[in-house]
Each structure stands twice: as structure tokens, then as C-alpha cells.
Amino acid sequence: MCDDCGCVSPGHHHVVDVNQSLLAANDALARKNREHIEELGAVAINLISSPGSGKTTLLEKTIERLAKEFRIGVIEGDIETERDADRIRAKGVPVVQLTTGGACHLDAALTHKGIHALEDQLGEKKLDLLFIENVGNLVCPATFYLGEHQRVVMISVPEGPDKPAKYPKAFISSQVFIISKTDLLPYFDFSPEAAIKDARQLNPRLMVMSLSATTGDGFDSWLAYLRSLCQ
Amino acid sequence: MHEISLVQGLLKQLALLAAEHGSKSVSKVRLEVGPHSGIVIDSFKFGFEVLAAEIDLTRHARLEIVIPPLRYKCCYCGHVRQTERLPETCSQCAKTLLVPDGGDGLILLQVEME
Ligand SMILES: Nc1nc2c(ncn2[C@@H]2O[C@H](COP(=O)(O)OP(=O)(O)O)[C@@H](O)[C@H]2O)c(=O)[nH]1
Ligand SMILES: [Mg+2]
Ligand SMILES: [Zn+2]
Numbered sequence A: 001m002c003d004d005c006g007c008v009s010p011g012h013h014h015v016v017d018v019n020q021s022l023l024a025a026n027d028a029l030a031r032k033n034r035e036h037i038e039e040l041g042a043v044a045i046n047l048i049s050s051p052g053s054g055k056t057t058l059l060e061k062t063i064e065r066l067a068k069e070f071r072i073g074v075i076e077g078d079i080e081t082e083r084d085a086d087r088i089r090a091k092g093v094p095v096v097q098l099t100t101g102g103a104c105h106l107d108a109a110l111t112h113k114g115i116h117a118l119e120d121q122l123g124e125k126k127l128d129l130l131f132i133e134n135v136g137n138l139v140c141p142a143t144f145y146l147g148e149h150q151r152v153v154m155i156s157v158p159e160g161p162d163k164p165a166k167y168p169k170a171f172i173s174s175q176v177f178i179i180s181k182t183d184l185l186p187y188f189d190f191s192p193e194a195a196i197k198d199a200r201q202l203n204p205r206l207m208v209m210s211l212s213a214t215t216g217d218g219f220d221s222w223l224a225y226l227r228s229l230c231q
Numbered sequence B: 001m002h003e004i005s006l007v008q009g010l011l012k013q014l015a016l017l018a019a020e021h022g023s024k025s026v027s028k029v030r031l032e033v034g035p036h037s038g039i040v041i042d043s044f045k046f047g048f049e050v051l052a053a054e055i056d057l058t059r060h061a062r063l064e065i066v067i068p069p070l071r072y073k074c075c076y077c078g079h080v081r082q083t084e085r086l087p088e089t090c091s092q093c094a095k096t097l098l099v100p101d102g103g104d105g106l107i108l109l110q111v112e113m114e
Helices: A024-039 A055-066 A083-089 A108-122 A168-172 A182-187 A192-202 A219-229 B002-021 B041-052
Strands: A014-021 A043-049 A072-078 A095-099 A129-133 A150-156 A176-180 A207-210 B026-033 B062-066 B070-074 B080-083 B098-100 B106-113
Touching: A014 A024, A014 B002, A024 A043, A024 A108, A043 A055, A055 A072, A055 A083, A055 A129, A055 A219, A072 A083, A072 A108, A083 A095, A095 A108, A108 A129, A168 A192, A176 A192, A192 A207, A207 A219, B002 B026, B002 B041, B002 B106, B026 B041, B041 B062
Parallel strands: A043 A129, A043 A150, A072 A095, A072 A129, A150 A176, A176 A207, B026 B062
Antiparallel strands: A014 B106, B026 B106, B070 B080, B070 B098
């Protein structure tokens, strides 16, 4: 019955050393996603921030600036509604809305569905950049690898500079840290230096950018970063 | 919040293990939760208590959580040090660039079943 101890008697006490990550199934599926994404020709970016930090707005402005240069696709993650996908669709790029129905993060399985739905829209067409807007949440999405090439964590000026210290996982696991809504700096007691210092302490390799989607300030380094990914 | 989905994944894995070993009841689950795993241990325990009680297999299961020590590695000399919190400087070369060394795992170590 049992290969380990060869016992057949019910009620036998088994001690099984498993030593397997609880995320093993997710991570295996994420690696498949990565293969899919690469077959599409794309570099994928997993965008993580609290609700309202400006993820969808950043994507809208990025599409406006880069749509002529690159083929862009978007996967939107939310707990409910198609609203963010509608905003992206209005910019004329292929987009899939994933709704988690309550879950506070995207996982590799749901993202897998999203990639297939996107492939259905694309037909034979390829992509250069695939943005995955995660569910608005600075905590939970950080645990789930989706198959992305790059992870971008964002906090907006009104949220306050203590977020890297309070939510370390997202900063430890990301390659890029964006401070958004810098047009609001005059109205908030937000020290970018303090936020950057805490973030770098957690992850010295983190690339840091500050920008405003409203004024376009700081967008050049963001766009340069995206261009470098597509080379 | 994501602790709940992780508990659900754990319960699925326990069901597979029990089937494999012909067991009807899980008595103990030992789990390693890294200090950088992003898991709130109380939420995980609470999720386990609630969800495990709904299933015959895990109704009497005890969850034991092992927390490995925090370790930081110096980016310059590679020295790894075990500490309570992020040190200001490397104890070997005094430089300040230190990164977490592992500690982000969420690992099912051992299961006891009858
Ligand atoms: N002042 C200012 N507001 C912004 C900026 N970017 C986004 N917003 C506003 O922030 C709110 C939330 O933006 P949204 O993109 O929906 O955030 P998401 O929930 O992270 O996708 C909206 O009212 C945006 O107009 C910015 O750079 N500056
Ligand atoms: Mg949004
Ligand atoms: Zn050192």
C-alpha cells in the first residue's frame, strides 16, 4: 500500500518527510507561463502596488507613448469588474481582464488563463511587452511568481514613505521601484530619500524611478528602461 | 489574506499524501515559514484551524510552525551572518551592503498520518 514503509495495515502511523514548497505547484505553472510569454516574443512585467497608486494610469500613459514603437498587451487583475480592461482597451491594445472573485492576488494558474485568452485575441500576432497589472495590494501578490521577467513595485506619494519598511517582501522581490504621483510632493510630507533608503536597504539591486503620470515628469527613465527590455 | 489560498493548497497536498499512504487521518503537519516569506503566521494558523476542521482527514491535525533564523549576506565579502534584524554593517569587512540570505521559503517539512 505505502511505498515508504511497505505497510498495509490501516491505522499504521506514518511519518513522511515531504520537504516541498507550498508554492511548488504555483512556481511550476509560472515557469510554463514564462515559456508561453516567450513564445509570444514578449517581456512580461508584473506591476504591484496598493489600490489607487496609479497602475492603470501608468499603463495608459505608457501605451500612449510607446504604442507606435512596440506591440503591447495587458493582463488586468482585479477582484471584480472589467473597468481597468475597458480603460486599456480604449487605448487600442489587446487586453484581458482577470477577476479573482475575492482573492487578493493573481496566481500562476489564473495568469495562465489570461495568457491563453490573450493568445486568442492575438491570433498569429506577437507582442514585445506584456504588462500584468496585479490586484491592488502591496502584500499578497509578492508571494506569487507569475512567470514575469521583471517585477515592478510602486508606491504613490500620498501613501507615505514608510511602505518599503512595512511591506518588505514586495521590495525584496522586485527589480524596479517606482515612486508615483510626484506632482503631489508639494502637498505631502513625503521624503523620497527616506523611502529609497529603506527600499535599497532591503534590496540594494533595486532600480529606482520617480514619476508623475499626470505631468509626464520622470517618464523618460521609465520609457528608457522599457526600451532596454525590448532590445 | 493570501494565507487562506496557501492553506487551501496545503490541504490539497495533504489529501494527495494521505491517499498515497492509505491514511485516513493527519495528526501533525510541520511547516517551515521563512522570516522573509511574506506570510503572517497568525493568519496562516487561523486559516488552517478553520479550513482543516471542515475536512475529516485533517480535523485533528496539529500545525507546527518552524521559523528558520534570519540570515544576511554581505554583497562584498560574501560573509553570512545570523542575526535578529538587518545589521548596519558586515561584521567581517564593515561594508554596508547586506542582503537577506534565503529565508523566504514556505516549506512543508513533515506530515504524520494514521
Ligand atoms: N495627482 C496624480 N494623480 C494620479 C497620478 N496617477 C494616477 N493618479 C490618480 O490616482 C487615481 C488612481 O489611479 P489608478 O491608475 O486607477 O490606480 P490603480 O488602482 O493603481 O490602477 C486616479 O484618480 C488617477 O487619476 C499622478 O501621477 N498624479
Ligand atoms: Mg488599476
Ligand atoms: Zn563583508
